[in-house]
Each structure stands twice: as C-alpha cells, then as structure tokens.
Amino acid sequence: MKPKDDKKINQIYQATLRLVKVKGLAGTTMSEIAREAKIATGTLYIYFKNKKELINALFTECRNRSAEVYFKNYSASMPFKKGLKTIWLNLLNYRVKKFEEAVFIDQCFHSPFITQTTKELTKKLFAPLFSLMETGKKQKLIKKADTLLLLTFMAGSINETVKYAQYSNRKLNKQVIEQMFLMCWDGLKA
Amino acid sequence: MKPKDDKKINQIYQATLRLVKVKGLAGTTMSEIAREAKIATGTLYIYFKNKKELINALFTECRNRSAEVYFKNYSASMPFKKGLKTIWLNLLNYRVKKFEEAVFIDQCFHSPFITQTTKELTKKLFAPLFSLMETGKKQKLIKKADTLLLLTFMAGSINETVKYAQYSNRKLNKQVIEQMFLMCWDGLKA
DNA sequence: TTTTTAAATGAATAATTATTCATTAATTTT
DNA sequence: AAAATTAATGAATAATTATTCATTTAAAAA
Numbered sequence: 345m346k347p348k349d350d351k352k353i354n355q356i357y358q359a360t361l362r363l364v365k366v367k368g369l370a371g372t373t374m375s376e377i378a379r380e381a382k383i384a385t386g387t388l389y390i391y392f393k394n395k396k397e398l399i400n401a402l403f404t405e406c407r408n409r410s411a412e413v414y415f416k417n418y419s420a421s422m423p424f425k426k427g428l429k430t431i432w433l434n435l436l437n438y439r440v441k442k443f444e445e446a447v448f449i450d451q452c453f454h455s456p457f458i459t460q461t462t463k464e465l466t467k468k469l470f471a472p473l474f475s476l477m478e479t480g481k482k483q484k485l486i487k488k489a490d491t492l493l494l495l496t497f498m499a500g501s502i503n504e505t506v507k508y509a510q511y512s513n514r515k516l517n518k519q520v521i522e523q524m525f526l527m528c529w530d531g532l533k534a
Numbered sequence: 535m536k537p538k539d540d541k542k543i544n545q546i547y548q549a550t551l552r553l554v555k556v557k558g559l560a561g562t563t564m565s566e567i568a569r570e571a572k573i574a575t576g577t578l579y580i581y582f583k584n585k586k587e588l589i590n591a592l593f594t595e596c597r598n599r600s601a602e603v604y605f606k607n608y609s610a611s612m613p614f615k616k617g618l619k620t621i622w623l624n625l626l627n628y629r630v631k632k633f634e635e636a637v638f639i640d641q642c643f644h645s646p647f648i649t650q651t652t653k654e655l656t657k658k659l660f661a662p663l664f665s666l667m668e669t670g671k672k673q674k675l676i677k678k679a680d681t682l683l684l685l686t687f688m689a690g691s692i693n694e695t696v697k698y699a700q701y702s703n704r705k706l707n708k709q710v711i712e713q714m715f716l717m718c719w720d721g722l723k724a
Numbered sequence: 725t726t727t728t729t730a731a732a733t734g735a736a737t738a739a740t741t742a743t744t745c746a747t748t749a750a751t752t753t754t
Numbered sequence: 755a756a757a758a759t760t761a762a763t764g765a766a767t768a769a770t771t772a773t774t775c776a777t778t779t780a781a782a783a784a
Contacts, residue, residue, distance in 0.1 A: 345750095345751060345752050345753075345758075345759045345760055345761090346749080346750045346751045346752080346759070346760050346761045346762085347750095347751070347752085347760080347761080348760085348761070349761080349762095352761095364644070365644060366644070366646075367644075367645070367646045368559060368560070368641065368644045368645035368646065369558060369559075369560040370558070370559040370560040370641075370645050370646065370647070371645060371646040371647075373740085373741055373742080374741070374742060374743080375741075375742085378764095383762075383763090384762060384763040384764055385742090385743085385763085385764065385765095386743085386744075386745080386762070386763055386764065386765095387761075387762055387763070387764095388743095389742090389743065389744080390760090390761065390762075394742075394743075395741095395742070395743095447644050450640060450644075451558065451560075451641065451644060454554070454555060454556070454557075454558045454637050454640075454641060455557070455558035455560050455561060456556075456557045456558065456560065456561040457560070457561075487713070487716075487717065489710075489713045489717075490704065490710065490713075492698065492702055492704065493698065493704075493710060493713060493714065496694045496695060496697070496698040496714075497690075497691055497694065497714065497717045497718075499690075499694050500687075500689075500690030500691050500692075500693060500694035500695070501687060501690050501691075501721075502690075503690060503693070503694065504686045504687065504689050504690035504693065505686060505687075505690070507686070508682065508683065508686040512682055514680065514682065514683075520679075520680065520683060523677070523679045523680075523683060524683065524686075524687065526677075527677065527679075527687045527721035527722065528687075528721060529721075530720050530721045530723070531691075531717035531718060531719075531720045531721030532717065533720070536729070536730050536731045536732085536779080536780050536781045536782080537730080537731080537781075537782085538730085538731070539731080539732095563770085563771055563772080564771070564772060564773080565771075565772085568734095573732075573733090574732060574733040574734055575733085575734065575735095575772090575773085576732070576733060576734065576735095576773085576774075576775080577731080577732055577733070577734095578773095579772090579773065579774080580730090580731065580732075584772075584773075585771095585772070585773095
C-alpha cells in the first residue's frame with residue numbers, strides 16, 4: 345500500500361497561495377496549481393475533490409494557522425496596553441510575513457468558492473480580542489465606543505500597514521512599526 | 535445610422551459591479567454580465583473589445599468617479615483639521631454608498647485583468663491628500679512620520695469602517711462616524 | 725420613402741479550464 | 755518474491771466561458 349504524502353498537501357497550499365497573489369482567484373487554474381506544486385493535475389484530485397474544496401480547505405487552514413500565532417506571548421494577566429501591543433505586533437508580523445495568505449483571504453471573501461459556513465467559522469477566532477477590548481473599556485484606558493468599532497479601528501491600522509509594507513518600497517523597520525502602533529494606541533486611548 | 539446608446543455602458547458597469555460583489559471577478563462571466571445588463575452577449579463586444587478591456591475600463595471609471603468626490607467641499611485654505619475631516623468624510627460616505635466599487639477595486643488589484651499601467655495611474659489621484667499631510671506636519675499639528683505612513687493610517691480607519699458598515703448589522707449613524715473620526719484624529723495628532 | 729449605416733441579437737464556434745480514467749509506479753503485506 | 759493496494763500520472767473528455775458572425779433591427783441621411 346502506497347501511503348499519501350503529507351507534505352504534498354502543503355506543497356499544494358503554497359503553490360495556490362503564490363499563484364493567487366499574482367493572478368487572483370480568477371486567474372488561478374487547477375493545472376497551474378499542479379504545475380507550480382510539481383505534481384500531475386490528476387494528483388490534485390486525490391487530495392481534494394475539486395477546486396471548491398481545495399479553496400475552502402486552504403481558507404480554513406489559513407485562518408487556523410493565523411489564530412495560533414495571534415496570541416503568542418500573550419496572557420490575559422498582562423497590563424492592558426502591553427497585551428494589546430503583543431497581539432497587535434503578532435498580527436502585523438504574521439500578516440507581513442504571510443502576505444499571500446492575506447491576499448488569498450481577501451479574495452475569498454467575495455468569491456463563489458467559499459461557503460457561508462466557512463466564512464462564519466472565522467468569526468469565532470477573534471473572541472479573545474473581543475474580551476481584551478471589553479477589559480480596556482472597564483479599566484477606562486480606552487474610549488467608550490462599540491467594541492467592534494474599536495477592533496475595526498485597530499484592524500485598520502494593521503491591515504493597511506501590511507499593504508504599506510508590500511506596495512511601497514519603504515522598509516518596515518522598528519521605528520515605523522513603533523510609530524504606527526503609537527497612532528493606533530493614541531486613537532484608542534481614552 | 536443607429537447611434538451607440540451611452541446609457542448602455544453604464545448599465546454594463548452597474549451589472550458588473552453587482553455581480554463582482556456577489557461572485558467575485560472569478561465567478562463573473564461575460565454572459566452573466568450581459569444578462570444582468572439586459573443586453574445580448576454580443577452587444578458587450580460592441581462596447582468593449584473583450585473582458586480584460588471591460589474590467590480595465592470599469593476600474594479606471596471607478597477611480598475617476600471617486601476622485602471627483604474626494605475633494606468635494608474641500609479647499610486648501612481651510613483650517614487643517616477641518617480640511618482633513620472633510621476629505622475623510624467624503625471618502626467614507628462615498629465608499630459606504632458605493633460598496634460594490636470598493637469590492638471591485640480590491641479584487642482587481644490582484645487579478646490578471648488589470649494592467650500595471652492602469653494600477654499606476656491611480657496613485658496620482660491621491661496627490662492632494664499627500665500635500666495636505668505635508669502641511670499638517672509643517673504646522674506641527676500631526677505626528678512627524680513618513681507622509682505615506684500617515685495616509686496609510688488614515689486609509690485604515692476609513693477602509694475598515696466601510697467593512698464594518700457592510701458586514702456588521704450595526705448602523706453607521708452620526709455618533710459612530712464621529713467616534714471613528716476622533717480615533718483617526720487622535721492617532722494622527724502630534 | 726428609400727437607402728445607408730451601424731447597433732443589437734443570440735446561436736454557433738473557439739478557447740480555456742475542470743475533471744476523469746486507464747495505466748504505471750511505489751509501498752506494504754503476505 | 756509475489757500479490758495487493760493505493761498513490762501518481764497526464765492525455766482524453768466534459769464542462770464552462772469567451773468571442774465571433776450571419777442576420778435582424780433601428781435610426782439617420784439622401
């Protein structure tokens with residue numbers, strides 16, 4: 345019995361991410377994915393029933409992988425600002441490093457490939473951030489606004505910085521990152 | 535001589551925007567666009583040479599239309615904060631109202647349809663915002679950071695608020711908008 | 725009114741892409 | 755070492771989608 349090669353799934357994922365970054369979901373074909381992953385077209389269909397399932401599986405995979413990273417070095421017992429900065433930096437660094445994943449997720453959100461349930465599952469991942477913000481409000485450290493609005497603001501500073509890092513030719517050095525976090529913090533704080 | 539119907543181009547644009555919002559560029563076909571615009575498939579090819587040209591033309595159209603709106607009621611002689619708020623509100627309101635355009639633009643940016651030159655042309659539209667930020671820095675009203683970084687931060691607050699308005703079931707009322715602008719301003723200010 | 729011109733149509737064709745499947749290649753089991 | 759099992763292959767086929775074109779329709783010019 346010949347066993348499935350676990351590494352192959354990852355090869356397929358990486359190939360797909362690389363292609364979607366350049367050509368979009370629109371322009372990424374199954375045979376291109378196969379070629380990029382250095383396997384035969386038919387092999388794709390051993391690992392995934394069809395394109396839709398491949399895209400959904402990768403979407404889920406991306407979401408789970410990133411969720412692991414978000415809360416690294418974070419503990420709920422930290423001082424609020426330190427905790428927030430830890431998560432903020434985790435998010436930023438991960439997204440900069442895995443820019444293709446960010447592009448892929450964005451593209452997926454408006455595509456017929458991703459099922460509604462797959463989309464909804466992703467909301468749960470942000471629950472700890474939600475309660476962090478609630479804590480900050482209780483401690484009167486940050487503005488008294490709708491929690492989702494506060495998160496929206498924070499997400500904005502991260503998401504756009506990722507694009508800045510990618511599309512401007514400027515370097516994302518320590519100083520720039522500190523400046524951006526300061527802007528985010530000054531915006532949030534009471 | 536039967537003349538071309540100018541209204542038809544707009545029908546095609548609107549149909550395309552509606553479809554891309556729901557199905558993404560990936561899932562939007564020429565025959566669907568035709569059906570949605572209530573014309574025959576072949577008619578599309580009278581107005582646009584092919585799909586790529588249609589997408590590029592619409593991309594350019596969206597960018598130009600929005601540029602007109604960005605600087606409405608704005609004058610360079612306004613007090614800095616007022617000028618900034620005017621543009622900020624213009625951007626936000628336009629994007630909320632024309633959410634399909636925002637989705638379309640996002641999708642286009644990673645797609646093989648949009649040519650590099652089309653992408654580059656769009657940068658020029660933001661020039662007045664650029665100089666506004668420079669002014670603010672000179673007047674020591676806002677932080678002394680890279681201008682593009684300041685704009686990035688500002689764009690983040692707008693872009694994410696647009697998504698907030700669209701995907702949360704919360705209303706984007708005056709209070710919410712004021713809160714968000716305050717966060718943006720507090721983040722920017724020196 | 726007739727002629728001319730170009731837009732509009734949508735079925736037919738071309739091109740592209742997803743998916744299948746008969747065959748081969750690797751492993752494991754006996 | 756032979757048999758059994760399943761992964762891997764990639765050319766062939768099916769399905770989808772872009773594009774064309776012969777024909778019709780509508781408007782303008784004569």
